Amino acid sequence: xxxxxxxxxxxxxxxxxxxxxxxxxxxxxxxxxxxxxxxxxxxxxxxxxxxxxxxxxxxxxxxxxxxxxxxxxxxxxxxxxxxxxxxxxxxxxxxxxxxxxxxxxxxxxxxxxxxxxxxxxxxxxxxxxxxxxxxxxxxxxxxxxxxxxxxxxxxxxxxxxxxxxxxxxxxxxxxxxxxxxxxxxxxxxxxxxxxxxxxxxxxxxxxxxxxxxxxxxxxxxxxxxxxxxxxxxxxxxxxxxxxxxxxxxxxxxxxxxxxxxxxxxxxxxxxxx
Amino acid sequence: xxxxxxxxxxxxxxxxxxxxxxxxxxxxxxxxxxxxxxxxxxxxxxxxxxxxxxxxxxxxxxxxxxxxxxxxxxxxxxxxxxxxxxxxxxxxxxxxxxxxxxxxxxxxxxxxxxxxxxxxxxxxxxxxxxxxxxxxxxxxxxxxxxxxxxxxxxxxxxxxxxxxxxxxxxxxxxxxxxxxxxxxxxxxxxxxxxxxxxxxxxxxxxxxxxxxxxxxxxxxxxxxxxxxxxxxxxxxxxxxxxxxxxxxxxxxxxxxxxxxxxxxxxxxxxxxxxxxxxxxxxxxxxxxxxxxxxxxxxxxxxxxxxxxxxxxxxxxxxxxx
Numbered sequence: 241x242x243x244x245x246x247x248x249x250x251x252x253x254x255x256x257x258x259x260x261x262x263x264x265x266x267x268x269x270x271x272x273x274x275x276x277x278x279x280x281x282x283x284x285x286x287x288x289x290x291x292x293x294x295x296x297x298x299x300x301x302x303x304x305x306x307x308x309x310x311x312x313x314x315x316x317x318x319x320x321x322x323x324x325x326x327x328x329x330x331x332x333x334x335x336x337x338x339x340x341x342x343x344x345x346x347x348x349x350x351x352x353x354x355x356x357x358x359x360x361x362x363x364x365x366x367x368x369x370x371x372x373x374x375x376x377x378x379x380x381x382x383x384x385x386x387x388x389x390x391x392x393x394x395x396x397x398x399x400x401x402x403x404x405x406x407x408x409x410x411x412x413x414x415x416x417x418x419x420x421x422x423x424x425x426x427x428x429x430x431x432x433x434x435x436x437x438x439x440x441x442x443x444x445x446x447x448x449x450x451x452x453x454x455x456x457x458x459x460x461x462x463x464x465x466x467x468x469x470x471x472x473x474x475x476x477x478x479x480x481x482x483x484x485x486x487x488x489x490x491x492x493x494x495x496x497x498x499x500x501x502x503x504x505x506x507x508x509x510x511x512x513x
Numbered sequence: 514x515x516x517x518x519x520x521x522x523x524x525x526x527x528x529x530x531x532x533x534x535x536x537x538x539x540x541x542x543x544x545x546x547x548x549x550x551x552x553x554x555x556x557x558x559x560x561x562x563x564x565x566x567x568x569x570x571x572x573x574x575x576x577x578x579x580x581x582x583x584x585x586x587x588x589x590x591x592x593x594x595x596x597x598x599x600x601x602x603x604x605x606x607x608x609x610x611x612x613x614x615x616x617x618x619x620x621x622x623x624x625x626x627x628x629x630x631x632x633x634x635x636x637x638x639x640x641x642x643x644x645x646x647x648x649x650x651x652x653x654x655x656x657x658x659x660x661x662x663x664x665x666x667x668x669x670x671x672x673x674x675x676x677x678x679x680x681x682x683x684x685x686x687x688x689x690x691x692x693x694x695x696x697x698x699x700x701x702x703x704x705x706x707x708x709x710x711x712x713x714x715x716x717x718x719x720x721x722x723x724x725x726x727x728x729x730x731x732x733x734x735x736x737x738x739x740x741x742x743x744x745x746x747x748x749x750x751x752x753x754x755x756x757x758x759x760x761x762x763x764x765x766x767x768x769x770x771x772x773x774x775x776x777x778x779x780x781x782x783x784x785x786x787x788x789x790x791x792x793x794x795x796x797x798x799x800x801x802x803x804x805x806x807x808x809x810x811x812x813x814x815x816x817x818x819x820x821x822x823x824x825x826x827x828x829x830x831x832x833x834x
Contacts, residue, residue: 253646253647253782254782257646257649257650259650264650336627337618337628338621338622338627338628341622360764363646363647363763364645364646365645366630366631366644366645366646366647366763367628367630367631367645368614368618368630368631369618369621369628369630370618371618372586372615372616372617372618372619372622373618373619373621373622374622375586375619375622376590376618376619376620376621376622376623377622379693380693381587381693381694381695382586382587382615382619382695383695384586384614384615385611385614385615387757397694399698402611403611403757403758403764404611404612404700404758405531405610405611405612405711405758405766406524406611406700406702406758407700407701407702407703407756407757407758408700408701408757408758409697409699409700409701410697410698410699410700410701411585411695411696411697411698412694412695412696412698413693413694413695414693414694414695422764423747423751423764424751424757477627477657478625478626478627478628478656478657478658479627479628479629479654479655479656479657480654480655480657481652481653481654482640482652482653482654482655483652483653484645484650484651484652484653485650485651485653486649486650486651487644487648487649487650487651487789490789490794490807490808490810491810493794493806493808493809493810493811493812494810494811494812495801495806495811495812495813495814496811496812496813498813499813499815499820499823499824499827500827502795502811502813502824502827503824503827503828503831505811506772506793506795506811507831510772510792510793510810510811512715512771512772512792512793513715513739513772513828513831
């Protein structure tokens with residue numbers, strides 16, 4: 241099983257955004273792996289493992305379109321256990337989800353993974369398009385917003401549950417396929433490769449930390465730097481960001497002293513009950 | 514022809530009301546693009562849903578085909594792309610429901626079109642405003658391709674009202690679609706008589722501080738008294754207190770009710786991203802320093818054990834005049 245995990249670096253989502261001149265000022269941002277993509281890496285690792293800390297079978301390949309300093313985050317993901325990384329030159333300003341998807345499609349043609357696992361959205365742009373676009377360009381089956389995934393023993397299909405508005409949908413997809421993961425994919429028993437792990441296999445309910453051994457090993461792992469040109473991709477963005485604005489803040493509210501006062505205000509002042 | 518197509522969803526043979534805001538957005542966009550609004554509907558035995566959609570749209574293209582009964586991105590995206598090509602429409606709109614979010618980008622790939630996700634305002638034929646960074650920034654974007662694909666945030670567009678005249682319904686001959694082996698094996702839903710979370714006028718949500726599933730009963734009592742929908746924070750869902758489909762936030766449902774009551778919720782930014790658009794926010798939390806109070810119009814520092822029963826009694830008193 242060869243699994244490709246595309247990931248994006250994003251500004252720390254807990255940091256307060258700085259606006260200036262009609263756009264965002266990210267000069268002071270600290271960068272990290274998009275949380276949903278970190279879950280995707282964890283998912284891919286579990287799909288190549290017999291169990292927590294167990295023997296591995298298969299390959300997890302990471303890829304990111306990012307400036308060179310994303311090597312740092314790539315090393316962190318390799319330290320979790322991924323096998324190798326590919327860094328494709330790119331600056332966020334020159335990219336949209338579509339360029340990313342077309343670049344990934346070209347990489348998939350070269351790498352021929354059995355499965356692409358990615359986060360359901362990046363928490364900066366919040367577009368939630370790249371996975372579905374990629375599946376569309378490849379003409380592959382897709383399964384988005386995964387809460388669980390089970391790979392069949394024969395490695396030819398995956399049965400997943402998806403978080404949908406009405407509840408949880410169970411879907412089966414043939415491989416190769418593109419899947420995108422939601423939060424609950426890191427549940428203890430949410431991920432299993434039936435060819436490797438027994439039904440009672442379970443993991444922590446969080447992405448793994450890199451061990452010291454993992455960090456040392458990651459230093460020797462390959463990070464191949466390539467260009468979009470080398471993949472034959474000359475795509476330009478189909479969506480242009482004109483600017484960013486801070487949303488109107490909510491007016492500072494009041495603290496009420498009692499339930500009676502609260503109900504009186506909701507009735508007389510806000511007129512909502 | 515120019516015009517705008519809108520993907521109208523169905524569920525159990527009925528038109529989904531979640532698509533009504535998308536029809537409103539399609540009407541707005543059609544003013545910029547020229548032409549009318551055409552609904553595209555895909556499924557099996559969806560005649561009644563098509564008749565309903567015709568009350569709102571100039572034209573309804575119906576792809577009634579057993580092969581489309583399951584809502585699969587693989588097949589529905591192919592239908593939408595074919596309808597776009599056949600009509601030569603300039604734009605495709607759908608609600609950013611879980612289905613819209615799944616299907617629309619795939620259509621964009623098939624059409625080589627740029628897509629705007631989660632649009633909250635239409636600023637021109639190709640210009641949109643949308644939230645990013647968990648709603649902490651508003652982005653103005655422009656789609657650069659001739660064809661525009663846009664998903665719209667349900668809470669930011671009013672539900673469409675019926676048009677002056679009923680539109681024409683056109684049964685479309687089946688087109689070849691390939692599910693590529695994908696199959697829906699089941700849908701596990703929580704049955705509830707309460708209004709849909711995304712559409713309710715009042716939402717009462719509980720968080721980690723509720724501690725246990727049985728403690729949600731008292732929130733349900735308050736919810737029903739106010740005729741609202743029950744919600745929850747991620748922490749409460751993850752702890753198994755309530756089903757995941759009640760989750761409000763960046764992952765989960767985006768809500769914008771008239772009244773949002775957050776009980777024992779701290780207010781992580783991922784949660785705020787899902788409810789900041791509410792008209793009036795009430796926070797009840799025992800810890801005065803929780804971030805939820807920074808967005809609340811009315812804050813009550815109290816435990817839920819004290820506050821919620823008192824709130825129920827007080828609302829009841831008010832209702833009984």
